[in-house]
Amino acid sequence: MSATAGHGLNLAQLEAVNHLGGPCLVLAGAGSGKTRVITHKIGRLIQAGLAADRIAAITFTNKAAAEMRERAKQLVGRDARKVLVCTFHALGVRLLREDGEVLGLKKNFSILDTDDITSMLKDCGGTTDANTARGWQWAISALKSAGLNSAQALAQAKDENERVTATIMARYEERLTAYQSVDFDDLISLPLKLLTEHLDVRERWQKKMGHVLVDEYQDTNATQYELLKLLVGERARFTAVGDDDQSIYGWRGATLDNLKRLPQDFPELKVIKLEQNYRSTSAILRAANNVIGPNPKLFPKTLWSDLGEGEPVRVVDADNEEHEAERAVARIQSLRASSQHKEFRDFAILYRANHMARPFEQSLRRAQIPYKVSGGQSFFDKAEIRDLCAWLRLLVNNDDDPAFLRSATTPKRGIGHTTLQQLGNFATQYKLSLFEALFSHSLGTALPARAVATLHEFGRAVNDLEYRARHTVGHEAARAFLTEWLKDIAYEKHLYDNEDNEKVAAARWTNVMDFCDWVAGRCGGKIEDDAGVQVETERKTLLEVVQTIALISTLSEREQDQNVVTLSTLHASKGLEWPHVMLVGVNEGLLPFKMDEESNRDASPESLAQRLQEERRLMYVGITRAQRTLAVSWLKRRKKGRESVPGQASRFIKEMALDENTVKEDPREKLRALRAEFAQRATDQAALKAAETP
Numbered sequence: 001m002s003a004t005a006g007h008g009l010n011l012a013q014l015e016a017v018n019h020l021g022g023p024c025l026v027l028a029g030a031g032s033g034k035t036r037v038i039t040h041k042i043g044r045l046i047q048a049g050l051a052a053d054r055i056a057a058i059t060f061t062n063k064a065a066a067e068m069r070e071r072a073k074q075l076v077g078r079d080a081r082k083v084l085v086c087t088f089h090a091l092g093v094r095l096l097r098e099d100g101e102v103l104g105l106k107k108n109f110s111i112l113d114t115d116d117i118t119s120m121l122k123d124c125g126g127t128t129d130a131n132t133a134r135g136w137q138w139a140i141s142a143l144k145s146a147g148l149n150s151a152q153a154l155a156q157a158k159d160e161n162e163r164v165t166a167t168i169m170a171r172y173e174e175r176l177t178a179y180q181s182v183d184f185d186d187l188i189s190l191p192l193k194l195l196t197e198h199l200d201v202r203e204r205w206q207k208k209m210g211h212v213l214v215d216e217y218q219d220t221n222a223t224q225y226e227l228l229k230l231l232v233g234e235r236a237r238f239t240a241v242g243d244d245d246q247s248i249y250g251w252r253g254a255t256l257d258n259l260k261r262l263p264q265d266f267p268e269l270k271v272i273k274l275e276q277n278y279r280s281t282s283a284i285l286r287a288a289n290n291v292i293g294p295n296p297k298l299f300p301k302t303l304w305s306d307l308g309e310g311e312p313v314r315v316v317d318a319d320n321e322e323h324e325a326e327r328a329v330a331r332i333q334s335l336r337a338s339s340q341h342k343e344f345r346d347f348a349i350l351y352r353a354n355h356m357a358r359p360f361e362q363s364l365r366r367a368q369i370p371y372k373v374s375g376g377q378s379f380f381d382k383a384e385i386r387d388l389c390a391w392l393r394l395l396v397n398n399d400d401d402p403a404f405l406r407s408a409t410t411p412k413r414g415i416g417h418t419t420l421q422q423l424g425n426f427a428t429q430y431k432l433s434l435f436e437a438l439f440s441h442s443l444g445t446a447l448p449a450r451a452v453a454t455l456h457e458f459g460r461a462v463n464d465l466e467y468r469a470r471h472t473v474g475h476e477a478a479r480a481f482l483t484e485w486l487k488d489i490a491y492e493k494h495l496y497d498n499e500d501n502e503k504v505a506a507a508r509w510t511n512v513m514d515f516c517d518w519v520a521g522r523c524g525g526k527i528e529d530d531a532g533v534q535v536e537t538e539r540k541t542l543l544e545v546v547q548t549i550a551l552i553s554t555l556s557e558r559e560q561d562q563n564v565v566t567l568s569t570l571h572a573s574k575g576l577e578w579p580h581v582m583l584v585g586v587n588e589g590l591l592p593f594k595m596d597e598e599s600n601r602d603a604s605p606e607s608l609a610q611r612l613q614e615e616r617r618l619m620y621v622g623i624t625r626a627q628r629t630l631a632v633s634w635l636k637r638r639k640k641g642r643e644s645v646p647g648q649a650s651r652f653i654k655e656m657a658l659d660e661n662t663v664k665e666d667p668r669e670k671l672r673a674l675r676a677e678f679a680q681r682a683t684d685q686a687a688l689k690a691a692e693t694p
């Protein structure tokens with residue numbers, strides 16, 4: 001990529017990049033360089049004299065944010081580090097950490113994760129059933145996204161079910177306040193409240209925000225849009241880029257209305273369209289256009305590419321899931337032998353739902369092909385990492401009760417269930433957090449002396465850790481601190497004691513070590529950069545670093561460089577691209593998801609039509625991830641529960657091939673793949689030998 005902002009852009013992209021004043025919307029199809037416009041515009045704004053810390057770029061995922069930060073750095077150098085590149089939620093955290101106090105929120109509030117919320121809701125609703133609790137979680141989240149609190153929800157409840165949800169929501173709200181915690185929805189709704197109700201805070205932020213850029217604008221929801229409007233104020237210095245055909249988060253409250261409202265709310269809005277696609281071959285683009293064709297057009301647009309016709313899209317009919325996975329692996333091997341793009345990272349297998357990854361993982365393992373599953377269980381969801389995070393969260397916010405409960409019992413330190421229950425009752429009675437209750441003078445009246453003593457010991461350990469974390473600066477000190485702490489709590493022993501399989505325990509311990517390296521690395525100091533040069537980065541205390549950790553959901557920065565095949569859900573693939581893409585499980589019932597009469601007896605024709613439109617957009621997103629080759633496979637028989645039932649190719653496959661550019665794969669493919677695999681192995685071995693010979 002060129003080193004200056006603006007190089008490597010076409011005229012329409014340049015126009016968007018150079019429109020520095022008022023509001024700007026770039027509306028364009030997949031792969032037309034919308035994200036590139038955002039990165040270059042960051043550079044252009046800095047060139048034009050805007051301080052980097054007055055620019056905010058909002059992306060859809062943490063991973064996308066990391067990638068954008070990296071690209072901006074290549075473009076404008078170190079200054080890019082000061083640009084606030086983050087998701088809407090991370091922006092919300094920033095706002096609340098800086099100004100949440102006027103809402104009664106302590107600076108060190110904690111952010112609950114899904115599991116914390118489930119267990120809190122189990123408590124609030126008096127159930128032990130996780131599914132019931134998760135149901136409430138969805139319902140409450142939907143109410144919050146619509147801007148309602150429990151009182152409003154109760155007032156408009158239509159049946160007993162909704163009344164119960166509202167009552168549980170009220171208890172849940174109380175606990176959140178008591179524990180100084182927020183959930184993910186709050187990260188948008190509380191900043192919104194903050195900026196709406198506090199004029200001085202609003203004015204300060206509006207002055208600070210010199211320009212706000214938003215990627216994937218079509219997937220913002222109503223509250224995010226309101227937040228954006230409040231942030232940019234009357235001056236409306238913002239750039240939004242998006243594609244109405246890629247709106248795939250309707251189920252999470254995203255709404256295309258935001259696209260429609262933009263020109264109404266900002267009459268001076270400059271709308272720019274991009275039509276050249278730089279990502280895919282013509283064959284792939286045609287297939288994509290055919291699939292999205294039947295959807296109603298919000299904004300008409302034509303996409304073209306001059307990357308040539310390319311290979312026809314392949315349609316693969318697989319006997320069943322295992323066979324489909326084998327075919328995918330065979331395809332990877334055959335393409336590695338014949339294509340210019342033969343790195344493992346050049347391949348992606350995309351599917352509708354997480355659970356569909358399993359057979360592909362198994363086949364890839366068997367073929368010894370390295371892969372990663374993105375959009376599935378992330379590093380931070382692993383039990384051992386959650387254990388450590390709970391401790392760290394407790395250091396940041398002593399009142400974080402879920403973190404208290406987890407760290408007080410992991411590893412076991414003689415604090416039993418009964419003790420915790422008694423402590424909980426005591427805390428509720430006096431409206432204290434568990435940690436506050438622990439140090440209360442009258443605790444002895446409610447609990448036996450021995451229990452109080454073990455609790456005190458735990459409390460002192462936490463205080464001591466907190467004190468030391470506050471005074472630990474730089475990565476070396478942080479690493480030493482973490483090592484010592486793990487020894488203190490005997491965490492390695494805990495892992496081996498609780499795991500029958502030693503290999504698994506060892507893998508968990510490696511994860512723990514990785515995590516510590518990563519946390520320590522963030523504390524700054526003298527480090528080697530990518531080129532092996534010693535540089536001095538800003539030193540931070542361990543406590544400061546820990547404060548930001550609750551929100552990070554993946555080790556995205558690291559994953560980027562891995563040379564592995566990607567397995568991903570279609571939703572998580574948004575915005576990304578690979579030379580070779582395989583869409584799998586493209587069956588009626590899976591993609592589109594359950595459109596048959598039986599499953600939709602109660603659905604209105606409108607809601608059904610809307611669902612089909614969103615499914616179509618999902619397929620469009622999948623197709624347009626491919627740069628050079630695309631294969632789409634479907635199952636002749638598929639598993640449904642424990643049964644195997646006949647499968648049918650998705651209607652999208654037939655629609656894709658309207659102009660007969662699609663070729664059916666034949667069984668010879670497999671033979672060719674085998675031959676290719678042998679050839680590749682021979683080449684690999686030769687290369688290995690050559691590398692070993694001095």
Ligand SMILES: Nc1ncnc2c1ncn2[C@@H]1O[C@H](COP(=O)(O)OP(=O)(O)OP(=O)(O)O)[C@@H](O)[C@H]1O
Binds near residue numbers: 010013031246278575
């Ligand atoms: N003017 C250009 N010249 C050459 N390559 C370009 C140009 N603009 C974009 N590209 C390349 O085209 C590809 C797609 O760009 P980008 O990811 O920005 O598209 P997008 O519109 O954001 O796609 P999506 O809708 O999938 O998010 C990238 O590899 C990018 O580097």
Ligand SMILES: [Mg+2]
Binds near residue numbers: 035215575
């Ligand atoms: Mg993009």
